[in-house]
Amino acid sequence: MHHRSRSPRLLGVAIAAVLGLGLGVPSGTAAPAADTDPVPGLVAGSDTDAPQLVTGLAERAAGATPADAARAHLAAHRDRYRVDPAQLVETGTERAADGRRTVRFAQRHGGIPVFGAAYLVHLTGEGDAQRVESVGGKYFTGLTAPTAQSVPDEALRRLALGSVEDPAAREGATAEDHGLVVLPGGTGRLARHFTVRGTDAAAWGAKAREVFVDATTGQVALAHDVRAPYRAEGPAAAATGAAAGLEPATGTAPDVHGNPVRVNLGRLPDGTYQLTDLTRPATITVYDAQGREELDFRGKMPADARPAASPTPDFPASAAATGAANAQLNAAAVDDFYRDRLGRQGIDGRNGPITAVVNVTSFGEPYRNAAWDGRKMVYGGGSAKEYPFAVALDVAGHEMTHGVVENTAGLVLRGQSGALDEAIADYFGNAIEVTAGGLSMDDPRAALLGESLCRTGTPESCADRRLDDRRSTVDDYIGVAADIDSSGVHLNSTIVGGALWDIRRALDPLTADRLVYRALTEYLTPLDGFVDARNAVLAAGRSMGLGRAQLRTVAGAFDAHGIKEGWQRRIGVDSRVLLGDIPSGLIAPDVANGRWVAATSEHGFGGNLGVLAGTVAGSAGPVALSPVDGRSHGWPATDGTTAAWVAQGAIAGGAWGSEVLARPIDGGPVRSLRRGSNQMVFDVRVSGGTVAFRVNDFTTHRTLPALSLNGAPAVEIPLPDGHDATDLTLRGGLLGWTETWSAGERTVYAPTVYSIATGKVVAQYVLDGATATRADQTRLAGDRLLWVETPEDRSKGGSIRSGAVDGSGVTDLLTGTAADRRDITGLTVSDRAVTFGHAFRWPGGAVKNAELPKLWQLPLAGGTPERVSCNRGGQYAPVADRGTRVLWLDATAGRTDLVVRERAAGTC
Template sequence: MSPHIANRRALTATVTAIAAAALIGGGLASGASAQPAAEETPTAAPAKLSASQRAELLRDADAAKAQQAKELGLSAAEKLVVRDVVKDRDGSTHTRYERTYDGLPVLGGDLVVHETKSRETEGVTKARAGALKVDTTRAKSAPKGSRAVVWAASGTPRLAYEKVVKGTKKDGTPSKLHIVTDAATGKKIFQWDTIHTGAGHTQYSGDVELGTKQESSGFSLTDTGRGDHKTYDLKHGQSGQGTLVAGPDDEWGDGTAANNETAAADAHYGAGMTWDYYKTVHGREGIKGDGVGAYSRVHYGNSYVNAFWDDSCFCMTYGDGQGNAKPLTSLDVAAHEMTHGVTSNTAGLIYSGESGGLNEATSDIFGSTTEFYAKNTKDVGDYFIGEKIDINGDGTPLRYMDKPSKDGKSKDDWYAGIGSIDVHYSSGVANHFFYLLSEGSGKKEINGVQYDSPTADGQAVSGIGRDKAEKIWFKALTTYMTSNTDYAKARTATLDAAKDLYGDGSAEQKAVDAAWAGVNVKAAKKKH
């Protein structure tokens, strides 16, 4: 736990149920870990920036954006908008920009400029290559409730209209569906939902520490050591922020769902562990990297069997499960959902098609690694997702990273057309890749859990360890992936990340290549 938490206390909770995997994290309770000893952090890894240091970098980038656009050869109609910046330990910077054209947002126009310590440009990663030339005369004719945009994420760049349709799905999950139509023909080009959902429920065992704040009349679930992250009680409502969870003492919950504070305690713990993971392992303080906490909402709706991240409120929301008896507030669920926020504020992977599968996989990957990081000995870390929630009713995990198809729907390997299936199942390809990169193929036991990972081509793959694999994926996400990255581009992004971190032609870079081949994502054949 972070050493600068204000009021932290041991929570006496046998916590009801589940997902403690998350809650638990990489415990070493039983079985030998396949992980090698941690090595010195590469100089190309992200540096730990304070909120003020990051803000200064953003100000510098904003001041130089016009010159940067000129150096990139953008037309007079194109402007850059600074979105994020990553600084490596060696002083290199990677500045992420959105783009506008004739004042209109360019969807799929994002790019990342890579500069050396001496501020010399050494490369640019673009969601779309080539110049933009779009007729925007229809921009002012956007239908009511829509906005004019330039669509450049796929096909020929063109003027389009984007409309956000808000609603509620059958299970009670809110929906914010973005629908993009061609301005000239009125035909739908693309759609995606910005509400990202997952599942899990809490039955944690053991005592955990929470970051809290002493108030005039007691305490509240306000984590002063982690950006003032707060946890609110919706009291079974489905709108608004809810009521800040507070009490006369610094004890929260009793480990049962019957106690209203238990779900809040579990959600608060999950948020704290996710914050610590990103800050300690990746040098990112908070979801946006700005040192500001998000907030959590518990007790959403009635018998709502889900949890979701909403970037518009910058918050996590948890239902109480079937019969309001099993709150979905496990650590792996919390880390999974909040990682959607990290992805939204970095690569911005569109939540549809292959980029949507990569978005989901990123949340699974860092949900799992956060679980390992937590080292709660009551429930060791593993490469399963939602293994404690029992949504299937037979004790099996929601998803498997070593062999995703074991859930009956996810895919082990890439194939043409995989982008047309549900993103929760196309994510299996990247989940499988990450497992192979971390642990390798074949049978093995890790922390007392049995795995048996196959490969698409039948060739054995040797893992490089989770410590290196998670750093490669994070660097690829924050430095080289863009909004429309597909599996082929993800392969290139991770190869570039491995090169930066461990060297061109290094064993780690070769392992990345082999792991992608293991899930049928290979280099494109050169045309002669």
């Protein structure tokens, strides 16, 4: 997707393991020596016995078809590949221009698709002379996940919708059910796959969300954004070409600069003309949205949509404002590049029709973007500052290349695999423009993407990205959580895109284009990351017959951008890792008195979550606290002696539900404190013999606090009708929460203190509705209740306020100002310090590590905040221990780790 200025607001589940299932060939810090082979002969797989890549083969493989030969080869060498051919389903055979065939297999477990699992076999020759040249991909051994769903369909659908935490995004959203899938890793995880679409374009943009809900526990196991899958909504989607009675014709239409250009048209039976090119193997049709909302075309084609049309073969001058002629010419140029230069038959490889929509808007304002939605290009209609987005050939090439990626490697739009998708789209978008324009690779404009869009300004100032920015993994990787740019798919794309562009500068451009295309179509699989891309390009180079010196040049380009095995370990951090590769950045850990608890999975997103406990000193653990009972265990809390958490899955009688469990942190019997169906539990808290939590009941639609005293069954605390509780906090004999209720058209927020001994509210600070603020993140510390206040109009930054637990008054610990427009997240307190996450609200544009959430700390009595850590990436879900010690989830190193610091770093 072309990325202008976007900061996605949808929250997702941060599954770092999706980004790291592949294992690259080890590399040193220097380029390969002259006498070494830079192409790996064997790359081991990660979390599987099957290799990621085996090259240098020349083994005979007989079979009536390439698929038969490939399957026979895998069966004959099960000791080498550890692949069960019975689990493989052929998904297609790609034939290269030189006759090579790539057979793609998808993996099934008990007949159910395994997410992202694709194994590839490359063959040369024909018939009995066929030989296997290389084998690789991602095939997951050891899968024993159940194949029978236990949570009802409707409950899973509601949970998929509920995974979208932004109310504006969730309003009116729908969940399309795609059936069961097995998430790989370890023994695997049975999940139901939904595509969630929303109606709020500001929240969703040109995206949908793929959500995978555990079919045995009801937990959201994986969620990632995608380009909105295409849905035809009427005959317009097919009303092109001969089916619509069109006859080929030619005419003229003005480009965006008003110059008449020759276009190919379709003549309708009534004598009018539409912008449909029938002269090509892949028919090209351009639709004019006539200023309609981008939302109307996102992932669908409205039934009343029509191609750009004219009563005569010469379109009027007014058509220049839409960019329709540019859209047709650029689509033809991209199709020619792939067809003539790389031998590809259209975007889908089967000469399927090519469709573009121009002249869309967004809420009545210019739509400053272009997007591929799974079937077509959608272009913004321009503004006083920018031409219609269809004008830029590199943008058109970028969007159409997304279609090529979807029909070949199918890279998942998340983290490293998503950044690789964007990098390949950038590479070919620029390569197409440079080739068509006859530019030298040394031309300053060659590496710029979107430089021709602006009506004013220099190409450099107008360009959205540039492929010669010299970014590397170790120095420049932006560590973000899943809710920002799908874990950085645009933010980190030029790291790989720059390496590919350097290869194009160093080699003959045609050779480089064929090399990258072969790597994409014959070697890459959906979950591949940066190092996998390096290995794929090198393996493709060997298969093309590149010489040793050329291959060393390719390897050197990846080295220069830090794309080598183990790059994540070379990013400097000042924190200490307690637990690596946490699969979810949304499930906070907890700590007390030097003992921590966290929810994780032994095998990334494959396998249920379990609760582990360890010591900050590292002298014990981590040890498993939760039982292995087929359920998912998470949302843990501890006071250093007792741990409590939530188990989701089958409960008594086989119904699905939630259960609150507790046990001594040093081991002992597991106690059940609350069990119920058709409900969710949040905000588990522990203090002494008391366990508190919130219960969200799907039947009553109420969210109420509940208490368990000394191991007794939990009892809900009643609230007035229409009142709900959020942000639970527990310390000693006091329980706190933010109470909310509706008063007319506004929501009232009231930080509240409740005495467990008396069973009464002892303090409640009702926010003044005239100030239009909201409160959340209530935390008890000593004799004070702390909370965060944020202006609804976001005119200034958030404030941290403190109220006495007896209701006697409020003081400010940190006051938000218009100059310091910060978002405060993850408030946590100890006996001495207040720690909080602080992210500036950037006004669009490039996201930098410096702008991601960072942790700050100030004394409990107030003072000047200091940085907790100088780690450059995102810092999330902090929890305070004694004194100034803080644990948090850190995304700096390209994954999410549980880390600790004993004291604030101060100034970074």
